[in-house]
Amino acid sequence: MTTAAAKPATMAQALGRALRDAMAEDPTVHVMGEDVGTLGGVFRITDGLAKEFGEDRCTDTPLAEAGILGTAVGMAMYGLRPVVEMQFDAFAYPSFEQLVSHVSRWRNRTRGAMSLPITVRVPYGGGIGGVEHHSDSSEAYYVATPGLHVVTPATVEDAYGLLRAAIASDDPVVFMEPKRLYWSKSAWNPETPGEVEPIGRAVVRRTGRSATLLTYGPSLPVCLEAAEAARAEGWDLEVVDLRSLVPFDDETVCASVRRTGRAVVVHEATGFGGPGGEIAARVTERCFHHLEAPVLRVTGFDIPYPPPMLERHHLPGVDRILDAVARLQWEAEG
Amino acid sequence: MTTAAAKPATMAQALGRALRDAMAEDPTVHVMGEDVGTLGGVFRITDGLAKEFGEDRCTDTPLAEAGILGTAVGMAMYGLRPVVEMQFDAFAYPSFEQLVSHVSRWRNRTRGAMSLPITVRVPYGGGIGGVEHHSDSSEAYYVATPGLHVVTPATVEDAYGLLRAAIASDDPVVFMEPKRLYWSKSAWNPETPGEVEPIGRAVVRRTGRSATLLTYGPSLPVCLEAAEAARAEGWDLEVVDLRSLVPFDDETVCASVRRTGRAVVVHEATGFGGPGGEIAARVTERCFHHLEAPVLRVTGFDIPYPPPMLERHHLPGVDRILDAVARLQWEAEG
Amino acid sequence: MKRNSPTVLEQRGAYRPTPPPAWQPRTDPGPLLPEAEPYRVLGTEAARKADPALLRRLYAQLVRGRRYNAQATALTKQGRLAVYPSTTGQEACEIAAADVLEEQDWLFPSYRDTLAAVARGLDPVEALTLLRGDWHTGYDPREHRIAPLSTPLATQLPHAVGLAHAARLRGDDVVALAMVGDGGTSEGDFHEALNFAAVWQAPVVFLVQNNGFAISVPLEKQTAAPSLAHKGVGYGMPGRLVDGNDVAAVHEVLTEAVRRARSGGGPTLVEALTYRIEAHTNADDATRYREEDEVEVWREHDPIALLERELTERGLLDDEGRQAAKDAAETMAAELRARMNADPVLDPMDLFQHVFAEQTGQLREQAAQLRAELDAAAEDQQHDEPGGTGR
Amino acid sequence: MKRNSPTVLEQRGAYRPTPPPAWQPRTDPGPLLPEAEPYRVLGTEAARKADPALLRRLYAQLVRGRRYNAQATALTKQGRLAVYPSTTGQEACEIAAADVLEEQDWLFPSYRDTLAAVARGLDPVEALTLLRGDWHTGYDPREHRIAPLSTPLATQLPHAVGLAHAARLRGDDVVALAMVGDGGTSEGDFHEALNFAAVWQAPVVFLVQNNGFAISVPLEKQTAAPSLAHKGVGYGMPGRLVDGNDVAAVHEVLTEAVRRARSGGGPTLVEALTYRIEAHTNADDATRYREEDEVEVWREHDPIALLERELTERGLLDDEGRQAAKDAAETMAAELRARMNADPVLDPMDLFQHVFAEQTGQLREQAAQLRAELDAAAEDQQHDEPGGTGR
């Protein structure tokens, strides 16, 4: 995917490009949300879209998240493919009713007669020094809602590919964007963006033999760093990037865990009732006799997201991951 | 708790009695919601309260769940102890923003200077032939929200005791009422309602040696029935009623699972991302070397709640529980 | 970089920040305010102008609607419907709402409005599917351009706005008419929908059936407004107040609102004053919260009687016409009764078919589990409730 | 069983279901509609009646407020504040809102309104705690009766209604004044709060600062209403329109609304027309969405200049007075600067202290984990970011 001529692109740029390409290819794709038009969004992801496609295709809405998602439902009923931007994770909550009671259930409710191909973009997670309500990891809510796909990129390449796939999907997708990776760079070339894979596949980002780190979104770079650091302690860690929480790629995940026999789930969301519980439980159900130790979890604490000056104590860091790896009952191997 | 003279009371009556006693004892307790006043609620839980305490203490609000919970926040700020009724599980969703962004975070936000002693009563679960939106098991959302207690009774006695404890709690409690048990009966005597225990303790409802069923709310009677049926197959099942999902009673649960070496989690909520994942994961983390088999889950399928005529195929039933028990790798013991 | 390509909105004297000395209201609020009295036609001068053919058509529909309500309520007693929220006494609104729309237009009913859907041409059995407990929606919404019945109150309103807006963006001639109750106006979604509609000048008509109650909660606990129609001006759309039991008046006001929407004039809020004659649903006991004499007052103001009086006085209806309407209604009811008496055939495997366009691995696993359970149960004749709550 | 003990509401001519022939509007909508022009005092006849002592007090506060805005913005550049949403140009609203309240009353600020909190007596350092990133709320809300700054827009409005209602139920003389922006009026919570307030006749005043923008979104994309004040009538409460840069006018209108609330007259909606002179926050680039000449027009209509002109003309302010106000403001700014330059001392263990009244077992475990990490880190001087994102 890397070409010699490519100059580094950021995840923010890749997302913007995905929107642009989708809009150019398909006239039914409409972008809507607060400040997405003239301003280009507070993270500038939609920069230039209103200019290129007009305000009717990239629309500054009134300030009302339920209204945004609710009108998107109606637009989708009429055959459009709305891409909704929620300004920050916590500001998606006012639209929860529309998401859970309608968006997720529409196809099922109508016995397949109608689908709602809506993409809801949610910038999520911490590590950006955001004040209260600007750093939530809200994926647990979406994951527990049948009828939604929940997808999150961790690399610039995936930001493009997964967003294209999400928009192309005939089903609603909650597209979680790890905001602290918006400025992460790669040699990905926007001119040759690569194939668009369907959503639902995890990928092994680093192979290893000692144990598997199962992670996604903002925690992928932390896990990769931890895997590097672990070498010094004699552990060769495999790192799996889940990419899609729903559907969940049991195959890739279980293949890895069966191989290594040990696993740690890492995410920023709070632990209790977070996605890690599901992941640990299903891996254990499927790989029990391959496990040398229980699947452990390194997650945010079970607390409201902390103020900026304390967030580093909350977020899963390299040390905490290594501590968990150390607790994977190595002595049992003898 | 059973006295000779007691005539059977229903869970609905016990809940009503708990509200009445709390209001009588503490003038700051206010009941509010849609139809709770004159009508006494669509399930008649609040029947008679407006008459006894006046409409200012038991108030029919306008039809707006965010407004109900949002004004309850203000009332609690001023020292009242609001008990909010959401008419059905799915109709609590419009208040999600207030619950997650305010109710759950207020104490933490103010560094303990202010707490919000609000009880949110949510009738939940299926099995009553309710049309769409009337049978959701929404506890996964609340469980994943730090700062909320999540409590659910499964017996008439607990309905009284836990609701009294919830109202007495200085923290917000989401009080989930298994609506299909509203008409379940017991010899509990409203005149001698018994001690009010603090929330947070699970209880063993049936002792057994072969395996533990971990359950709560509407699934408790089903598990007890399954345990009876299991005797015919030679299994002696222990049944634990969790009662409180947050805080979670690791002690009681793990003591049971360590004893039996096998566990199945049973709940109505959908499986993927449901509370069962958390329960299975934490039990496994804590009891790994006592487990003969992975902790299994019997839950609702990962689908929107079905229409009445199909709900019996969705709900965890005795057969499905026994099937799971059968998969607990008994041969490994041999 | 500036806002490019001013929208329709921006061109027509938008509410811009202007220092108060130079301040001008965006639009004159006067015409947006409702009439002081609910608009009426029947029994007034205005009735003369009404088209006799229209009145006769509405009459037949009202009679049929009343019979439909009675039949559906009867079906709950026979256990053939799980629940039925009746529109007895509200037929004028239901019928007019359906009648004013063109074929390409969309109707967005609330949970109570199966009658409007039926009046628009939907098969009553399909309309009642949800309430029968068979499946969540019994019809393809696109076939009759009727959105699924919306149970969560007011949540259908933004859908109507979005659909109407999308149609307008595409250059299609489509109006959406969205129905909601007086209680539903208190929900945030009502507010957001009306605001989006006005800002986008979407071709949508909001019809509030103010029937005096939200279950047991009377209007005075729901709002302190002079009328619900007074909410319109706060969004910059006209609010109209109409006698909701006067089918000619409702028809006229809605027709005007639909015409306005269709011609690019934007949304209208219509409040129709009516009354819920029956309890909230068959499961409700209305004597707990209202006096029978209040109901009596409204029975006197019955929508069918009002029209019948007018038609009779004008010589547009005789006993024969009355009987014909009645007979047609009976035929519909008999057919409905017969068809609802047949047990629907459901396939449990449908539970997994429509969650996603393509089944996920997780759902495939679960479907296989249920399939196996069903097969085992079929083999074993003793068990007739496989996977059920009981054995 | 009937509704017992009619509430205040029910007694005063409630909006009841009455068949249209007998229909009466609940209240006369006339008095609920806003004035055709924003109300002004400074530079008009009405200014003569204004109390000189009040005007001088407001002047000192405005000058201090402007300086506070400048200082806070400067602190963002020095990295001492994570973010600051300025109220430069909106000081008249902020100051008046604080000034009209009695000690026992409550203020419900939006995220932008730290100045109102400071004007009410809150220590500026405490007011800025949230924006500094130190903790979510820097003060005990009960001490000054100032609710926590509300980041999720409009969500504080139902809180204000609930608190005012609770105080009234208890027989206490407490008014709540809740602040929100023009953008915030589009949220469902705005609607629900106003409706509850009117139905309950809660002693609450809603102050909408219409500053023309919600971040980049101009008013004409936010609403199509003649004015935001026109929303009042739809809830049955008066809507008032006022020049938000005329501190005497805002003060008068709010005082009247507070008096009305205090005397049992129910809620009022006040729309103050003003302008956000600075960008949305220091992180925003306003040139992307508006022309500088629009800003210029508003700079000409500056709240301090307006009052200064009036005071000077009437001989109530001389150079000395001006200087005194300036000096006081400088002193405040210098102290704020100095105190904000000190690094706050935070205890990471606080993360677990206030989630619940009593720590759960789960949190005890997690606290112990962090404690151990911190201890280990303290021992090992090389690691200075224990548990952090990096090593």
Ligand SMILES: Cc1ncc(C[n+]2csc(CCOP(=O)(O)OP(=O)(O)O)c2C)c(N)n1
């Ligand atoms: C969001 C939501 N909250 C609560 C309910 C429960 N509920 C069903 S009907 C009803 C009353 C509706 O009153 P109104 O809007 O006046 O309509 P009507 O029943 O009079 O037709 C309520 C509270 C619901 N369906 N949706």
Ligand SMILES: Cc1ncc(C[n+]2csc(CCOP(=O)(O)OP(=O)(O)O)c2C)c(N)n1
């Ligand atoms: C519920 C919610 N949605 C979105 C945001 C993000 N946001 C912060 S300020 C703002 C604009 C607010 O505009 P307005 O209400 O006019 O207040 P102003 O900034 O002009 O004071 C937005 C969209 C938020 N804080 N809360």
Ligand SMILES: [Mg+2]
């Ligand atoms: Mg009604």
Ligand SMILES: [Mg+2]
């Ligand atoms: Mg603004």
